[in-house]
Amino acid sequence: MAEKGYGDLKPLSVYLEHGVVPRAEQTDNHNSLGADLDGYLRVLPGDVVFNKLRTWQGGLGVSRDEGIVSPAYFVCRAAARAEPRFLHHLLRSAPYLAELTRRSKWMPPSQFDISWDALRTLPLLLPPHDLQRRIADFLDDQVALLDRAIHHRHTQADLLAERRSSSLEAIFGTSQDSVLPLRRVVVKWIDYRGATPTKTSSGVPLVTAKNIRGGNVTFEASQEFIAIEDYGPWMRRGLPIRGDVLLTTEAPLGEVAQIDDTDIALAQRVILLRADQAFIHARWLYWYLRSPQGQSELWQRATGTTAQGIKAERLRELPIPIPSREEQLRLMRDAERAESAWQESVPLLNRSAALMGERRQALITAAVTGQFDVTTARSVA
Numbered sequence: 001m002a003e004k005g006y007g008d009l010k011p012l013s014v015y016l017e018h019g020v021v022p023r024a025e026q027t028d029n030h031n032s033l034g035a036d037l038d039g040y041l042r043v044l045p046g047d048v049v050f051n052k053l054r055t056w057q058g059g060l061g062v063s064r065d066e067g068i069v070s071p072a073y074f075v076c077r078a079a080a081r082a083e084p085r086f087l088h089h090l091l092r093s094a095p096y097l098a099e100l101t102r103r104s105k106w107m108p109p110s111q112f113d114i115s116w117d118a119l120r121t122l123p124l125l126l127p128p129h130d131l132q133r134r135i136a137d138f139l140d141d142q143v144a145l146l147d148r149a150i151h152h153r154h155t156q157a158d159l160l161a162e163r164r165s166s167s168l169e170a171i172f173g174t175s176q177d178s179v180l181p182l183r184r185v186v187v188k189w190i191d192y193r194g195a196t197p198t199k200t201s202s203g204v205p206l207v208t209a210k211n212i213r214g215g216n217v218t219f220e221a222s223q224e225f226i227a228i229e230d231y232g233p234w235m236r237r238g239l240p241i242r243g244d245v246l247l248t249t250e251a252p253l254g255e256v257a258q259i260d261d262t263d264i265a266l267a268q269r270v271i272l273l274r275a276d277q278a279f280i281h282a283r284w285l286y287w288y289l290r291s292p293q294g295q296s297e298l299w300q301r302a303t304g305t306t307a308q309g310i311k312a313e314r315l316r317e318l319p320i321p322i323p324s325r326e327e328q329l330r331l332m333r334d335a336e337r338a339e340s341a342w343q344e345s346v347p348l349l350n351r352s353a354a355l356m357g358e359r360r361q362a363l364i365t366a367a368v369t370g371q372f373d374v375t376t377a378r379s380v381a
Contacts (some may be wrong), residue, residue: 001077007037014051017147019088020069022031040068041075046084048091050074050119051118056101056112062088074119082126085136086368087144090125093365127370135367138374146360154352157346165292167338172291172321172329180279183316188274190237191312193249194265197234201380203227208267211254215290215339216247217264226265234265238272243282245273247289250309252299256289258282271315280320284328287335288320 011023011033018026020043023033034040043049043063051059053071062084069075076082090096099122104112126132138367183189199206203225210221240262247257250269259272275282286292297306297318302308323331367374 002071003042004040004070004071005038006042007040009042010067011037011040011066012043012049012050012063012065012069013060014054014059014069014073016054016058018067020023020049020063022065022067034070037068039071041071041073043067043069043075044069044077046078048076048078048084048087050076050114052114053107053111055114055119056097056104058092060088067089073117081129082124083129083132083136085140086126086132087124089136089364090368091141092361094361095365095369096122125250135374139364139367142363143360146305146356146363150353150356150360153349154355154371157349157353160342160345160349164338164342168287168290168335169292171334171338172288172293178322179319180322182273182318182320184380185276185279185285185320187274187276188238188244188272189316190240190266190272192237192268192270194310195268197226197265198230200227202224202230204263204265205247206265206267207270207322209251209255209269210370211255212246212248215257215286217257217259217261218363229267240264240266240272241274243275245275245282245286247271247273247315249312249315250304251307253309254287254289254295258286269309281325281328281332283332285320287332291335303378344380 012020013026014020015026031297044066045064047063049063051070053059078087080253091100100114100119101112101116103122104114107113120301127135127158197206204227206215206224206226207220208222208224211217211219211223213221240259242259244259244264246257246259246266248269248337273285289298298310298315299308301314301318302310303314366372
């Protein structure tokens with residue numbers, strides 16, 4: 001369907017988790033509406049809406065509302081022999097998502113675009129209409145239960161993250177007797193900004209800004225190397241030692257880690273800081289830079305539009321509070337406890353949510369493909 005001229009209707013969006021919902025009900029849609037809403041497509045309750053670039057991921061659904069969507073979407077109206085709510089679940093089942101992916105064209109770097117011809121020729125497995133309705137009733141109920149449980153897990157994880165942030169803010173919010181610029185409390189400053197080493201398929205691991213996440217050095221996202229014979233010349237400004245603090249200066253700004261394994265090379269946008277033990281513990285510098293106060297100080301000094309970063313001269317003047325050695329130790333212990341409580345709980349909550357998501361997908365697939373009789377199935381709750 002391509003009904004236009006209804007710009008006064010409420011805008012709708014298609015979400016992977018929620019299907020078709022009013023844009024006003026979601027706060028994480030950062031795409032701007034077009035200037036001429038009369039060019040948007042009208043959607044009626046029961047219409048099936050497809051996000052062409054996200055259909056392969058489940059970016060589709062049946063609308064409960066009348067409204068309008070971007071002309072970049074497809075709007076389809078179900079024939080009388082098809083129950084729209086059944087189509088919603090059928091097209092989100094594992095076999096159909098796989099087929100939709102196969103029919104889509106890859107659009108670098110990470111999307112697939114599906115054409116109308118590829119979508120309209122998709123064969124649909126349609127049992128008798130009454131059975132479609134019963135399957136849809138069952139899945140509407142059971143999927144809603146699982147969605148609420150998943151949302152609850154995510155809410156718990158968000159609350160724990162807020163508690164961790166509040167704890168760190170309270171820990172580092174204590175007034176300090178002395179504050180010194182960063183340049184005064186470090187004895188080593190290694191910065192390869194503007195330089196790029198020759199990369200190889202093996203050798204010494206190269207730590208880039210992408211490898212510093214959540215307070216650690218991790219190579220899960222990407223792993224690059226420099227040749228062993230290039231290590232000495234490249235690291236001519238100094239070799240890392242255990243306990244040195246790493247700080248990303250751009251893309252992203254403000255990620256912090258502490259070196260444990262010294263068998264690494266440093267890339268640009270990563271600065272090595274070696275604490276002057278006469279003033280501060282290395283761990284104190286690490287924790288302060290990760291704290292809400294330290295992050296605020298970094299971002300206040302950031303520049304740039306596309307990707308914000310911090311210039312070396314501004315970073316050198318970053319104020320670092322210097323409590324007594326005993327107070328540093330006490331506050332570090334408090335920070336470690338707050339971090340430990342968060343790290344122990346959040347992965348469990350996220351894993352629980354992921355398992356329920358897998359259960360939801362398995363339930364949808366089994367129901368729409370007739371692997372069990374929904375009239376005798378037990379609730380997942």
